[in-house]
Amino acid sequence: MNMKSDKIILGSRSPRRKELLSQIFPEASIEIIPPQDSEEAGFDQLCDLESIRQRLISICTTKNDDVYRQVNQSGAISTPILTADTIVVIKRPDSGYHVLGQPPTGPEWKQTVRNWFLDAYAGKTHRVMTGLCLREGEQLITEIAQTLVTFHDRDTVDRHLEWYLSTEESVGKAGGYAVQGAGSVFVNRIEGSLSNVVGLPLENVLRLLT
Template identity: 30%
Template sequence: MARLILASGSPRRAELLKQLGLSFEQLSPDIDETQKVVERASDYVARLAKEKANTVLNKHLDATIIAADTCICIDGQILGKPKSKQHAFRMWQQLSGRTHHVFTGVCVVNKDYQEYCVVETQVKFQQLSLNDMEYYWATEEPLGKAGGYAIQGIAACYIPEIKGSYTNVVGLPLHETVMLLKACLPQKEFL
């Protein structure tokens, strides 16, 4: 089996890869994640996924690297991780009763190959009351999550509909990741 490295510190991405039965190492590259001026969400996540993958590859040329970056976008604005309760409430007010977009860039790279893709999923939130927001904040689940929510957790009860890949919203679209790995690795080495 080829040596695989997940270039991410995300426990959610690691859990998703483990679902596939893959053995891999996990390294978290240190890159500048600042969004460039007038950079679209899809371009932003693609750029970060490629930078993460190549940063790790430069130190581990014998490995195949999987990297990803996910963002929440509404009204052309990327919503980051909540910095405070007030920040989370502002984001949820934007998302409340509306559909937003989740973009994940995935890059698979080794010394002979580099390919990437961007996956988009539409997520609809119910109208959130102040009580909903107070309750959800108190769970501490929103901390460290883009857009201030985790679809695989309590937030699922606020989401009546998604269009597209569920695993994309969690942080790693598995179907597309497998397609990139199959293109990169010989069949005998993967699934």
């Protein structure tokens, strides 16, 4: 296996993404340069998959442009730059597709996650989508990885839900759960990349980097 470069810049604040990337790329060769602008376009009013995909690509491309501007100031523009963004998408029969972000930061987060688990997840299948943007010189490559995640039935979810909320693992997690942690007890089936659900689809990244 030959990598196109012996170094890579990961434009992310996520420790999980760095940990995942280090599984396929030497950790000492990974430089972390988070985007300076933390504001991101949202998914409000988007209820079809194509619009959601386009917005997801736009977000990770904007992140990449941000990091590129920072790197360009130092003159080190030959190193590949990788950015990503992961979302959870559910489908409601009456209103189409919806993106679930992170739970609110206030005390209402528990009720929000409780509603997500019982109404959107239990006994159903949802999508986890990660947009990728890789810049190598003047070339910009984007793609989206998708994994289908099916939760156990409502009785099983309800049985463990209050315990799970007490762990506070949901805080700061897209969709309110971590499949690599205690949230795995709710998962009945995963179709596609597991690392994508964690936050970085290694299969896709490896293909782009080799």
